[in-house]
Amino acid sequence: MAQPQRRPDSSSLAEVLDRILDKGVVIDVWARVSVVGIELLTIEARVVVASVDTFLHYAEEIAKIEQATAEGDLEELEELEVEPRPESSPQSATE
């Protein structure tokens, strides 16, 4: 026997208005009418999370950095992030 199903109602104007007037992509009037010399600014709130795995991985990386900072273990972080570069040495600066 087929499972009972409930078909959603697609005819409610109120439900449409709730969404169409309040949600969806919004573009500022200046971006819609200006032709030259405008720089666009985009603000995105990611509603859809990529996946739980990605999030957990990200959270783990943040936790590592926080832990290193809290323990004053900054050497390790510096090693990770700062490569000694010859052009920033005092010698080249005085040349």
Added chain:
Amino acid sequence: MTSNRYVYGIVDGDPVEFETDAVAGADQVYTISHRRLGAVVSDIDTTDPEETDEDAQRHDDVLREIMDERERAIVPMQFGMSFESDRTLKNVLRGARPAFRRAMNDIEGRIELGLKIVREEDADVDDEAIEAAVDDELEPIAAQSVPNDLFSDRLVLNRSYLVDREDREAFDEAVARLEGDEAHDHEDLTFRYTGPFAPYSFVDVEIGAQR
């Protein structure tokens, strides 16, 4: 001759074109593209269209035609996004391409469904238990969900769900199971199950111009 363009949403790939009752009396919907991204538009003679129930319905009807009849993904615009010209429109398509791409990835192959559960006046129901039962049934099927405003104290639950097209039947069945569940005093509860909508609640993009 009108050169302003009213935009319904953004598609990827082949242009969309058809005749219909469009916003502000237009009868032709077509696509203005920049590379692979296309804005689905109709002609209009203002950049500040009046907000009427009829035109809001037409805006939604155009999105539905694209989603349901053509089974295409479309990133929906809020009502009223009318552009000065093809040039200003292409400028935004170019400048905000990464944001449109990401939104497209989020919603491709998916639809939005809405569920409101309303209790009878003076009914004594266990909101938390109902919410937990709904979450157990629907969250595993939905790709994502967001809460909506509980604008009335009779609203027990108000959520939008983003559902893969292929999971739509399973979702319908799960809603039917919830509604038939005697454990939750279903006599006192009304289920309002609505949609499918374009995924309005799952694209949150604002594009502005630096002045």
